[in-house]
Amino acid sequence: MAVFAAGMIKAELRGKHFLCRTAASFVSARIGIIPKAPIFPKDLGINKERNGGLIVVGSYVPKTTKQVEELKLQCNQILRSIEVSVAKVAMSSTEEREEEISRAAEMADIFLTARKDTLIMTSRELITGKTPSESLEINFKVSSALVEIVRRISTKPRYILAKGGITSSDLATKALEAKCAKIVGQALAGVPLWQLGPESRHLGVPYIVFPGNVGDNSALAELVKSWARAFNVYNLEGVEAVVAAAEEEQSPAILQIHPGALKQGGIPLVACCISAAEQASVPITVHFDHGTSKHDLVEALELGFDSVMVDGSHLSFTENVSYTKFVAFFAHSKGVLVEAELGRLSGTEDDLTVEDYEARLTDVKQAQEFIDETGIDALAVCIGNVHGKYPASGPNLRLDLLKDLYALSSKKGVLLVLHGASGLPKELIKECIEHGVRKFNVNTEVRKAYMDSLSNSKKDLVHVMASAKEAMKAVIAEKMHLFGSAGKA
Structure with a gap:
């Protein structure tokens, strides 16, 4: 191009005139602009x-x-x-x-x-x-x-x-x-x-x-x-562990992504979960957990989640109703199911801590108004359950309150959800199922299995990943039998 431009300049000096239809590269050569990266x-x-x-x-x-x-x-x-x-x-x-x-x-x-x-x-x-x-x-x-x-x-x-x-x-x-x-x-x-x-x-x-x-x-x-941007996928082993356990136990399962995990893994984590769910031989859905802001929830709705949890538990009752109603309307227009929380759980999950004095049990009368106003599909109840570890004395769940909430929700066609299911004994799980709980959230025990597996010395990263996957899968399979979902796919 530079040689051609030099020849054109010589021709112009001899009286020639040219009308050029060309791209930017010729202009740079013609006027002597030094190429830049x-x-x-x-x-x-x-x-x-x-x-x-x-x-x-x-x-x-x-x-x-x-x-x-x-x-x-x-x-x-x-x-x-x-x-x-x-x-x-x-x-x-x-x-x-x-x-x-x-x-x-x-x-x-x-x-x-x-x-x-x-x-x-x-x-x-x-x-x-x-x-x-x-x-x-x-x-x-x-x-x-x-x-x-x-x-x-x-x-x-x-x-x-x-x-x-x-x-x-x-x-x-x-x-x-x-x-x-x-x-x-x-x-x-x-x-x-x-x-x-x-x-x-x-x-x-x-x-x-x-x-x-x-x-x-x-x-x-x-x-x-x-x-284009590049992202790092966060905890592929966890996704594989859930799907592998579900397929081996012939159990349906839900892959849940917390905002903290989404912040770390980004869109590839969501894409990984959706792809794993689509390719699984048993029913797997992908759920966005604890959405505490409209921005995060609207973004989740565009990323392809099957369901979302609207967490307005930090708000007043009136604000929680308004917040949940807004997201539920938008989610339902896209065919996405909505879970919401009424009351507030104490404990820690993904660096989010709620102190004991901030916890609130679910009020039955408020629950009726909440369900009617928001049109939710599932209600996460607070009956003494906690995020993270239960005290040494063990869990103290208000089963009488759960029974009343089930009587209400069953009439409304709303499912009950129990967060903080890690560490609950078999007998208590059975009673919760009898009183209407249809979704249990398990996090702490699965994460502990992952962390414990890291303490075992392995020669290579792939061995570490395989060990972590197997450790988590064992816990997940046990829970599927405990919750009664094994063999139900």
Whole structure:
């Protein structure tokens, strides 16, 4: 490119004039800009941004189509794709066009909030009109549809990549309302990286302009992968232990993720649980436990959990009702079951401690109002059960209170849940089942088995992991027999 640019300069000095239609790499060579290394997210300080990146493809050139195919092939695990039907936005009724635009924008918001890099692409079949003017009209409708979709996306993406010259220009100026931009470098050779002006929407979001004919077939995939985040999966052994025990004992089971575990393991932990549940030979569901904030619960609902626990136990009764009702309405709209807690358990779970003086038993009269107002599916009761270890004197459960709560909940079609089931003797478990408990939460004993296994010297990490899995599986299998779920799958 530099040799060609030097030759052009010599020709210009001899009176030649040229009109160039070219990419950024030629401009750099022509005016003598020294090449710089590509810019990555860490260089811009956006590594901690939580939302997914947005990739919008409007270009129809064959190279773009091949690049998109390679992108989807290489990034299948980290990418969510939304295909916009050209036929619907350019050839159908106004109502169908509006429906397609709304669908794409809504799905993009969901995926981006769930931290998924999101690809919005027009359907790859090229549709043309009978005349050049009709074809131009189709192109305009497609371009304006992409603009409208991006304009309606309310979630701030971690980055935006626009594929195609017209697409890049229209999205920047119309959808993002930018009037000026600073070129901060290149995301890839020939692929400029902009910083949009302060008047634009999503101020500070990197804007990558990827021309239609730049790069080889894998260029787009390589760029997206370089801008993707990496996470460490937290405690795969625990997931495997539950599923293995459930399959051996032919028992249904629930994989529960506490906010503390989600903070450590991130999305891959959820994906691991969902994948394990889908591939298991017995019924396994994935549950988000102790959601104490709307933000965490809404995020969990977008990540694919089968059920969530709304924990408003730290709130007043009125606030708990309002909080639980809000989340339950949203969860039920997505077909997700809701558990909630009334009263408050003492003890410690995942670094969250509730002192004895803060504990409250579940009130039967309040429980009736709580169930009626919130529409929950399951009620976590507080009858003297605790998180963590019971005192040396043993558990002191109010079975009379549990009996009254069961009489109420059974009429309402609400299941009862008992947290703090670690350490409960067989006779007490049996009585709890007789009085309506249908879900027991076990954490402490499983975690202890894991920690105890680490004290045994092993030569290799894989042996440590295998030992931990077997230790936890033994405890889980024992509990499945104790709870009566073994053989019920």
